[in-house]
Amino acid sequence: TAHEETLGFQTEVKQLLHLMIHSLYSNREIFLRELISNAADACDKLRYAALDNDALYEGDSELRIEIEHDEKAGTVTVRDNGIGMSRDEVIQNLGTIARSGTAEFLKQLSGEQQKDARLIGQFGVGFYSSFIVADEVTVRTRKAGSDKSEGVEWRSKGEGEFTVADLEREAHGTEIVLHLKKEAKEFADDFRLRSLVRKYSDHIEVPVRMPKVETAKDDEGNEIEGSEVTTWETVNEATALWVRPKSEVSDDEYKAFYKHVAHDFSDPLTWSHNKVEGKLEYTSLLYVPGRAPFDLYERDGSRGVKLYVQRVFIMDDAEQFLPLYLRFIKGVLDTRELSLNVSRELLQQDPKVEKIKGALTKRALDMLKKLAKDQEAYQTFWNTFGSVLKEGPAEDFANREKIAALLRFSTTHTDSATQDQSLADYVSRMKEGQEKIYYIVADGFNAAKSSPHLEIFRKKGIEVLLLHDRIDEWLMSHLNEFEGKRFVDVAKGELDLGEIEGEEEKKAQEETAKAKESLVKRVKEALGDAVQEVKVTHRLTDSPACVVLPEHEMGFQMRRIMEAAGQ
Ligand code: ADP
Ligand code: MG
Numbered sequence: 001t002a003h004e005e006t007l008g009f010q011t012e013v014k015q016l017l018h019l020m021i022h023s024l025y026s027n028r029e030i031f032l033r034e035l036i037s038n039a040a041d042a043c044d045k046l047r048y049a050a051l052d053n054d055a056l057y058e059g060d061s062e063l064r065i066e067i068e069h070d071e072k073a074g075t076v077t078v079r080d081n082g083i084g085m086s087r088d089e090v091i092q093n094l095g096t097i098a099r100s101g102t103a104e105f106l107k108q109l110s111g112e113q114q115k116d117a118r119l120i121g122q123f124g125v126g127f128y129s130s131f132i133v134a135d136e137v138t139v140r141t142r143k144a145g146s147d148k149s150e151g152v153e154w155r156s157k158g159e160g161e162f163t164v165a166d167l168e169r170e171a172h173g174t175e176i177v178l179h180l181k182k183e184a185k186e187f188a189d190d191f192r193l194r195s196l197v198r199k200y201s202d203h204i205e206v207p208v209r210m211p212k213v214e215t216a217k218d219d220e221g222n223e224i225e226g227s228e229v230t231t232w233e234t235v236n237e238a239t240a241l242w243v244r245p246k247s248e249v250s251d252d253e254y255k256a257f258y259k260h261v262a263h264d265f266s267d268p269l270t271w272s273h274n275k276v277e278g279k280l281e282y283t284s285l286l287y288v289p290g291r292a293p294f295d296l297y298e299r300d301g302s303r304g305v306k307l308y309v310q311r312v313f314i315m316d317d318a319e320q321f322l323p324l325y326l327r328f329i330k331g332v333l334d335t336r337e338l339s340l341n342v343s344r345e346l347l348q349q350d351p352k353v354e355k356i357k358g359a360l361t362k363r364a365l366d367m368l369k370k371l372a373k374d375q376e377a378y379q380t381f382w383n384t385f386g387s388v389l390k391e392g393p394a395e396d397f398a399n400r401e402k403i404a405a406l407l408r409f410s411t412t413h414t415d416s417a418t419q420d421q422s423l424a425d426y427v428s429r430m431k432e433g434q435e436k437i438y439y440i441v442a443d444g445f446n447a448a449k450s451s452p453h454l455e456i457f458r459k460k461g462i463e464v465l466l467l468h469d470r471i472d473e474w475l476m477s478h479l480n481e482f483e484g485k486r487f488v489d490v491a492k493g494e495l496d497l498g499e500i501e502g503e504e505e506k507k508a509q510e511e512t513a514k515a516k517e518s519l520v521k522r523v524k525e526a527l528g529d530a531v532q533e534v535k536v537t538h539r540l541t542d543s544p545a546c547v548v549l550p551e552h553e554m555g556f557q558m559r560r561i562m563e564a565a566g567q
Contacts, residue, residue: 004165009156010096015106016120017131017158023116024125028132028184030265032067032193033200035078035176037260038127039065040204042082042174044313046144049083051312051340056145058172065208066232067197069188074180076187080206081173084143087152090164094127094139094154101301105294123294124263131158133187134178140167141174194235203241203257205311207234240311242285242332246273258287261306262330266290269377271331272367280355282335286364288371289330292384296328303327305360308334309342320347321357325391325403326364328384333360365402372406372422379420382408386419390471393478404482407475410445410466412454417445417468423482429463434497436488437481439465441473452543453490459541462497464490492549495539512536 009017024030043063050056066079085093092098105123109116130137135157142151151169156162180188187193194210201208209232216227241249241257258268268287275283286305295301304319304327311334321333337352347353368389372378382389392403408419413429426437438457442448448466457464467476479487513536524534532550539546 002166004163006161006163007091007095008161012097012102012106013095013128014160015109016097016123016125017128019106019109019116020120020125020128021132021158023120024129024132027117027265029187029196030125031129031133031178032076032078032187032196033259033265034126034129036065036067036197036201036204036208037263039078039080039082039174040201040206040260041313041316042080042084043206044082046081046083046173048313049144053145056172058144060171063206065201065204065206067193067208067210067235069190069193071188074185074188076178076180076193077175078178079173079175081171082144084146084172084174085141085152086143086146086150087164087166089143090139090141090152090154094156095162099295099302101295101298118291119294125265126263128158130176130178133180133184134158135181136179138177138179139174140169140177142167142169142172144172146172197235200256200260202237203239203253204236204260205238205240207238208236209233210235240308240334242273242283242334243311249273254285257285258289258330261332262287262289264289264291264293264330268330269381270367270371272363272370274363276359280352280359281337282333282356282359284331284333284360284363286329286331286360286367288367288381288385289328290380290384292328296385296388301327305329305331305333307338308332309338309340310334310336312340314338314340314342315344318344318347320344320353321360322364323357323361323392323396325388325395326361328388329364361396361399365399365406368406369402375420379408379418382419387469387471390469390475393475400479401482404479409439410448410468412449412458412464412466415449415466421465426463426465427483427485430485431460431462434462435485437465437485438462438488438490439467439476440490441467441476444468451491452546453539453548455541455543456495456497456539457490460497489549490539495537509536 043065046056047063050061060081063081066077068077068079069075105119109119137156137158139154140151141154142148148170149166149168151167153165153167154162190210197208197210211230212233214229214231215223216229218224241253254271254273255267258271259265262268267290269290271285271287273285284305293301302317303322304317305321306316307314307318307321318333319327322329333356335356337356338347338350342350368381371381386408389403389406393400396403404423407423409421409423409426410417410419411421411426413421413426423437440448440451440453442451445466445468448468454464467473476487476489481487516536520534520536524531527534537546537548539548
């Protein structure tokens with residue numbers, strides 16, 4: 001073929017291919033979901049591009065996906081008449097992994113099957129999953145609207161390199177032919193394919209068709225040779241899932257749809273599907289994933305919802321509709337409030353976007369509140385995304401109280417590193433006369449738990465929150481109170497236990513302070529400028545001394561963060 005070249009895969013792709021083939025064997029049917037998902041995306045993209053330019057359809061505006069197989073040859077073909085790819089796009093999309101952080105992510109993989117399968121799942125395997133079942137893959141594609149001579153053929157055995165060549169191609173869109181491995185021939189089977197299509201693509205709006213061969217029969221019921229007629233039969237439900245009424249969508253369908261939208265292959269923890277009419281019209285389907293994507297903390301990690309305007313796909317990862325601290329939420333937003341030719345730039349200026357963002361934020365927080373009723377599921381959520389949610393009070397002042405109610409902490413009540421106690425739990429256990437919520441921030445759980453500052457609290461049976469995440473001091477600097485109870489750092493300022501301490505105790509403390517005045521003076525002289533002040537304290541019961549920060553001083557954790565940032 002003309003202009004043929006063989007290129008090497010990017011190192012990351014090679015690594016991914018190797019690991020995927022070895023660790024996803026027991027999940028190998030997912031290749032079909034990935035290919036259908038890509039084909040559906042390609043149809044969505046063409047429909048969007050054609051809004052401005054009808055000619056892109058090239059006279060064929062009935063978007064569809066076709067799946068064929070050849071049992072004898074051992075092949076499965078997935079074809080779409082979507083947007084297609086140019087030669088450059090083929091090389092880019094099917095030769096590299098563009099997401100940032102990929103290299104670091106792949107380093108964590110160890111070759112340990114189960115662990116790697118979990119990790120790769122969180123990465124999203126995509127097109128390359130073809131090589132779990134195929135020992136050779138051929139892609140033929142042409143970008144919609146381009147000249148027939150601008151088709152491309154891509155071929156690879158998944159072993160480090162691929163070949164691209166020019167191709168004369170009548171139809172636009174993409175066709176992917178998998179040459180199945182010997183041990184994966186079972187997929188070249190009509191029944192198997194149909195059931196997989198139903199399982200994975202009922203929720204996709206584009207029809208997925210498979211050929212049905214019918215043979216005419218003579219009067220005696222015998223098949224007439226040579227009379228085979230092939231008709232295309234739509235196998236999936238082919239309605240966008242979020243458009244359907246809630247009551248008609250099963251949990252399995254919601255889960256399958258999640259996997260398409262989120263490029264994840266484990267189940268979501270929960271979801272919330274809402275159709276809103278009236279002043280602000282939109283349909284949203286939001287999901288809480290069961291695990292974190294590898295780029296959760298990457299600055300440019302993918303986040304946001306899939307945006308549709310009146311059922312027409314507009315863009316992936318529309319990040320303007322949810323705050324940063326809810327970046328783990330995945331899903332779909334479909335609205336009539338925006339125009340079909342809205343762009344990322346226009347989204348930033350549209351006041352409607354702010355309104356929808358406010359509404360979706362409430363939906364997401366409500367969904368978490370509901371999830372919290374299921375302790376086990378919520379703990380999974382918290383362990384996975386808790387430290388992201390902790391960014392909330394700083395970012396979203398208006399929803400501070402709601403977010404606070406969703407937070408979970410370690411406390412002296414359980415003395416466990418597991419963050420599983422809510423502020424409401426804490427408040428319900430407050431001592432009579434206790435007006436404040438006490439907490440301590442330290443570098444790790446053990447440091448928090450064994451801090452001498454806790455001695456008096458333990459003695460009196462007053463609960464203290466044990467904060468030990470990197471972000472905790474930042475969090476506490478944005479939370480002033482919960483249900484009217486002020487937060488107090490036990491390591492800062494004067495210790496005032498308020499009503500919990502009787503008058504007599506207070507008197508005794510004052511007397512001790514007087515009696516020890518000369519000792520205090522000597523210690524102060526010895527320490528000199530290293531300290532601001534030396535005081536007698538009743539914080540301690542066993543330890544002889546501790547360091548205390550002035551009330552409004554930046555804490556140790558924050559100081560270290562600021563220092564690290566060069567401030
Ligand atoms: P993802 O779908 O998460 O982007 P994939 O590995 O599944 O990752 O696909 C990589 C890219 O290849 C897609 O983003 C898309 O640009 C391109 N691609 C894959 N399949 C098709 C297709 N059928 N039609 C057009 N482009 C495709
Ligand atoms: Mg994909």
